Amino acid sequence: MASAQQISALAAVNCEVAFDNLTRQLYATDASIYQIEPLAVAFPRSTKQASIPIIPRGAGTGLAGGALGEGLVIDFSRYNKQIADIDLQSRTVRVGAGVVLDQLNHFLHPYGFCFGPDVATSSRATIGGMIANNSSGAHALVYGTTADHVTGLDVVLAGGKFAKLSSDRDSLPQQRDLVEDLVHLNSLLIEEKFPAGLAKRWPGYALDRCLREPGNLIGLLCGSEGTLAAIIGAELKIVPLPKERGLGLLFFKSISEAMQATVELLDLKPAAIEHLDRILLDQTIGNPTFQAARDLMELDRFPCEAVLAVEFFEGAHDRLLDLSRRRIGYRIRR
Numbered sequence: 001m002a003s004a005q006q007i008s009a010l011a012a013v014n015c016e017v018a019f020d021n022l023t024r025q026l027y028a029t030d031a032s033i034y035q036i037e038p039l040a041v042a043f044p045r046s047t048k049q050a051s052i053p054i055i056p057r058g059a060g061t062g063l064a065g066g067a068l069g070e071g072l073v074i075d076f077s078r079y080n081k082q083i084a085d086i087d088l089q090s091r092t093v094r095v096g097a098g099v100v101l102d103q104l105n106h107f108l109h110p111y112g113f114c115f116g117p118d119v120a121t122s123s124r125a126t127i128g129g130m131i132a133n134n135s136s137g138a139h140a141l142v143y144g145t146t147a148d149h150v151t152g153l154d155v156v157l158a159g160g161k162f163a164k165l166s167s168d169r170d171s172l173p174q175q176r177d178l179v180e181d182l183v184h185l186n187s188l189l190i191e192e193k194f195p196a197g198l199a200k201r202w203p204g205y206a207l208d209r210c211l212r213e214p215g216n217l218i219g220l221l222c223g224s225e226g227t228l229a230a231i232i233g234a235e236l237k238i239v240p241l242p243k244e245r246g247l248g249l250l251f252f253k254s255i256s257e258a259m260q261a262t263v264e265l266l267d268l269k270p271a272a273i274e275h276l277d278r279i280l281l282d283q284t285i286g287n288p289t290f291q292a293a294r295d296l297m298e299l300d301r302f303p304c305e306a307v308l309a310v311e312f313f314e315g316a317h318d319r320l321l322d323l324s325r326r327r328i329g330y331r332i333r334r
Contacts, residue, residue: 015042015043015044016042016043016044017040017041017042017043017072018040018041018042018043019040023041024037024038024039024040024041025037027041027057027060027073027075028068029060029068030057030060030061030062030065030066030067030068031060031061031062031063032062032063032064032065032066032068033065034065034068035068036065036068036069036070037070038055038068038069038070038071038072038073039053039070039071039072040072040073041072041073041074041075042054042072042073042074042075043074043075043078043079044074044076044079044080053069053070053071053072054071054072054073054074054230055067055068055069055071055072055073055074055226056074056076056128056132056226056230056231057073057074057075057076057077057129057226058076058077058097058098058125058126058127058128058129058130058132059077059100059121059124059125059126059129061119061121061124061125061129062129062133062225064203064225066132066133066203066225066226067129067226074230076096076097076098076126076128076230076231076232077097077098077100077126077128077129078098079098080096080097080098080099080128080232080233081096081098081099081100081103082094082095082096082099082233083095083096083099083103083104083107085235086107086108086111086238088111088113091113091237091238091239092151092235092236092237092238093108093235093236093238094152094233094234094235094236095127095233095234095236096127096128096232096233097126097127097128097129097131097231097232097233097234098126098127098128099126099127100122100123100124100125100126100127101115101118101119101122101123101125101126101127101130102122102123104127105122108238109241112240112241113238113239113240113241114238114239114240114241115127115149115236115238115239116139116142116143116144116148116149116237116238116239117130117135117136117137117139117140117143117144117145117146117149118137118138118139118143119135119136119137120137120138127234127236128231128232128234130146131146131147131150131153131221131222131231131234132203132222132223132224132225132226132231133146133203133223133225134146134147134201134203134206134222134223136199136200136201138272138274138311139271139272139311140199140200140272141199141269141270141271141272141273142271142272142313143239144199145200145201145222146222147206147209147218147219147222147223148237149236149237149238149239150218150222150234150235150236150237151166151167151218151235151236151237152164152165152166152167152218152234152235153165153166153218153221153231153233153234153235154231154232154233154234155221155229155230155231155232156229156230156232157229158229163229165217165218165221166218166235167213167216167218168215168216170217172217175217176215176217179210179217179220180210180214180215182207182210183207183210183211183214186207187211190207190208190211191208191211194207194208201223203223203224203225204223204224205220205223205224206219206220206222206223207220209222242271242313242314243313243314244313244314244315244316244317245271245311245312245313245316246311246312246316246317246319246320246334247309247310247311247312247334248309248310248311248312248320248323248324248332248333248334249297249307249308249309249310249332249333249334250307250308250310250323250328250329250331250332251297251302251304251306251307251329251330251331251332251333252304252305252306252307252308252329252330253304253305253330254305254306255277255305255306257306257329258275258305258306258307258308258329259275261308261328261329262275262308264326264328265308265310265323265328268310268312268319268322268323269312269319270310270311270312270319271311271312271313272309272310272311273308273309273310273311274308274309274311275306275307275308276306276307276308276309277305277306277307278303278304278305278306281299281304281307284299296333297333298333302331304330308329310323320334
C-alpha cells in the first residue's frame with residue numbers, strides 16, 4: 001500500500017490517481033504471463049511527475065511484462081489522445097502517446113495516408129506503447145519498425161525534467177554525449193551482435209541505430225520500454241496508402257516446404273508474408289465466423305499442413321502472375 005507521504009506527493013501534482021484494490025489488480029497484468037501489483041495507477045493530463053518509482057503504460061498489449069511494476073503505473077492512454085499538426089508536404093503528424101493506432105489511421109485515411117507499422121492489436125495499441133516496444137507488424141518488409149517513422153519525441157525523464165527530441169537536435173547534450181561515447185567504444189561488439197538486415201526486431205536498446213545515426217537519441221528510446229523516459233507525445237512520419245493490393249495464397253504439404261518458400265519469394269519484394277499452420281487452421285473448423293474464409297481457401301476439400309499468405313502492393317497484378325508461374329506449393333489461390 002502507498003504511504004501517507006507518497007499519497008501526499010501524488011496529490012500535490014493534481015493528477016487523477018487510483019489506489020483502490022480493483023484498479024491495482026486490473027493493472028497488475030498485461031498481455032504477458034506475469035503479474036505484479038502496482039502501488040497505484042495514475043492518469044495524467046500534464047507532464048508533472050511525483051518523485052516515486054513509475055511504470056509508463058499504454059494499452060498493456062506487450063508480451064514481456066514491460067507495463068508491470070511495483071511502483072506507480074502511469075496510464076498514458078486515458079487522456080493523452082491529441083492528433084494535431086498534420087503536414088502533408090513533409091508527411092508528418094503530431095500525436096499524444098495515448099492515441100490508438102486505428103484512431104490515427106482513421107484520421108489519416110481521408111488524406112490518403114496511414115501510419116506504416118500495423119500491429120495486430122491496432123484497435124487498442126497506443127502510439128506511445130508502439131514507440132516503447134519498437135513495434136512493427138505484418139508489413140515490416142515495406143515499412144520497417146516504429147523507430148523508422150519517429151522524427152520527434154516529447155518525454156519526461158526520471159527526475160521530472162521535460163525534454164523535446166528530434167532527429168537533428170535535442171535538449172539532452174549530456175545524455176547524447178554519454179551514448180555516443182558508449183557506442184564508439186563498443187562499436188565492433190555492437191556490429192557483431194546486431195546483424196544487419198533484420199526487418200523485424202525485438203524491443204531493447206537500439207545501440208546499432210545509435211551507431212548508424214550518431215547524435216540521435218530517438219532511436220535509443222524506441223524499444224526501451226519506458227526504462228529511459230516516459231513518452232508523452234511524438235512527431236511521426238506518415239506514408240501514402242497503397243494504390244493497389246494483391247494476395248496470393250500458397251498451400252503446402254509440409255511446414256518445412258512453406259519455410260523454404262518464404263526465402264524463395266523475397267526477390268518478388270512482397271509487402272507481407274504470413275504463415276498459417278494446420279494447428280491454427282483446424283481451430284476454425286465448425287466455426288461459422290470463419291466458414292467463408294475456409295470456403296475461399298477450399299480447406300475442407302483440400303486439407304493442407306501450411307499456408308503462406310503473400311501480399312503485394314505496387315505492381316500487384318504482374319507479381320501475382322510471376323508468383324503463379326513459379327509453381328511453389330501444390331496449389332495457389334490468387
